[in-house]
Amino acid sequence: GNFKEGISTISHSTPDPIAAPEPPEPRAGSILPELQKAQQIVDIKGVLLTKSQIDESVMFLLNKQAMDQMHFVNCGLHDKDLHVLGTAVRKSPANPVVLNFSFNPLTVNCVDDLLALAKDKPSIEAILLQGTHLGDEGIQKLVDGLLKQHREKFNKDGDVAEATITSSDSVDFDNVKELHELDLTKSGIGDKGVKALCTLIRSDMAIDTLNLSLNKGITLEGWKELSQAIQKTRHLETLTLDHNHIGNEGIEELTKGLFENTSILALDLNNIGITDQGGKFIIELLKRNTSILEINLAG
Numbered sequence: 001g002n003f004k005e006g007i008s009t010i011s012h013s014t015p016d017p018i019a020a021p022e023p024p025e026p027r028a029g030s031i032l033p034e035l036q037k038a039q040q041i042v043d044i045k046g047v048l049l050t051k052s053q054i055d056e057s058v059m060f061l062l063n064k065q066a067m068d069q070m071h072f073v074n075c076g077l078h079d080k081d082l083h084v085l086g087t088a089v090r091k092s093p094a095n096p097v098v099l100n101f102s103f104n105p106l107t108v109n110c111v112d113d114l115l116a117l118a119k120d121k122p123s124i125e126a127i128l129l130q131g132t133h134l135g136d137e138g139i140q141k142l143v144d145g146l147l148k149q150h151r152e153k154f155n156k157d158g159d160v161a162e163a164t165i166t167s168s169d170s171v172d173f174d175n176v177k178e179l180h181e182l183d184l185t186k187s188g189i190g191d192k193g194v195k196a197l198c199t200l201i202r203s204d205m206a207i208d209t210l211n212l213s214l215n216k217g218i219t220l221e222g223w224k225e226l227s228q229a230i231q232k233t234r235h236l237e238t239l240t241l242d243h244n245h246i247g248n249e250g251i252e253e254l255t256k257g258l259f260e261n262t263s264i265l266a267l268d269l270n271n272i273g274i275t276d277q278g279g280k281f282i283i284e285l286l287k288r289n290t291s292i293l294e295i296n297l298a299g
Contacts, residue, residue: 020131020186021074021103024048035060040068048076054084061088067096074103074131079110086113095123102130102183108138115145118179126181126209132188139184139193143200146179150205153178181209185240190217191225198229206235213242213268223250227257230264238266242296246272248281255285262291271299 024046027034031053034044042061049057049072057072072085082101089096099117101110106129118124134142189197189212200207212218223246230236246254251274258264269282282295 021046024074024076026050027053031056032060040066041071042067042069043071044075045071045073046075049081054081058084058088061085061094062092064089064092064094067092067094069098069100070096071098071100072104073100077101077104077106079107079113082106082110083113086117090117090120095121097123098126098128099124100126100128101132102128102185104132106132106134108134108141110134111138111141111145114142115149118146119149122177124179125177126183127179128181128183129187130183130185130211134184135188136190136193136196139187139189140196143196147200147203147205150178150203178206180206182207183209183211184215185211186214188217189215191219191222194218194222195225198225201226201229201236202232204235208235208237208263210236210238211240213240213244216243216245218244220247220249220253224253227253230254230257230261233261234263236263238268239264240268241272242268242270244272246274248274248278251278252281255281258285258292259288261289264292266294266296267292268296270296 026048031044031047031049034047035042035057037043042064044057047053054077061067061070070089077085082104089099099114110132111134114127118127132138184197193215194212197210197212201210230239241254246269251269251272258267272278282297286292286295
């Protein structure tokens with residue numbers, strides 16, 4: 001019989017495959033009407049922005065009083081463009097919650113600007129970087145910077161940050177604004193990048209949502225690292241690993257790490273190359289772990 005049958009926590013509807021969008025199209029003239037469409041959201045998608053349109057966006061952002069979300073998705077943005085847009089947001093009165101720079105050819109060289117945004121705008125809870133070219137080097141730099149900011153924040157608040165890494169009992173993390181979600185789908189991550197992310201997962205920084213879909217450079221070694229980190233995490237609630245080369249051996253490792261975990265509520269494992277053998281490990285996981293509410297499993 002099929003291992004997916006009769007298990008209520010497993011959904012196996014076929015998900016939409018994560019496809020890269022069509023290349024961005026040029027748009028003649030002013031981009032201002034697009035920028036002004038919504039009051040709290042800046043949403044530019046699929047437009048190949050010119051230098052003058054980026055300048056226009058910078059002026060608009062500098063004066064933006066309030067903004068919950070900023071999406072510049074698939075706009076052909078390079079690191080230098082993110083630098084000027086990010087600087088404008090940092091100088092603006094707005095306190096964004098979501099930053100989305102997905103599907104732009106951004107590299108390790110944009111990380112300093114992302115970190116500066118996270119530092120100057122602690123309102124930011126989610127950074128979405130699908131389909132970028134950060135790679136292992138970029139991920140390592142991002143993680144190092146986020147953890148450094150995290151430690152500085154707690155030192156400044158009168159707590160010894162090193163102690164908080166091992167015990168959060170004395171610190172009220174709920175009242176500290178900090179990043180919660182990272183979407184690193186298809187961003188060129190391999191085992192080194194996973195290793196860096198594991199230090200983030202193990203830390204007391206409250207990353208509760210992590211998407212690592214479509215990072216096919218991650219091997220069994222990377223999944224073993226992640227499994228060990230998952231055993232230690234107390235904050236991670238949603239882990240998405242769709243369309244990765246995990247396989248039966250990888251899922252055996254990951255489920256081991258999840259046996260004792262009590263924080264993870266949702267697990268996305270669509271199209272990860274497992275057979276019924278791998279399915280048995282998931283069934284065993286569901287017998288042992290009663291805190292997982294949802295597993296998505298297709299393909």
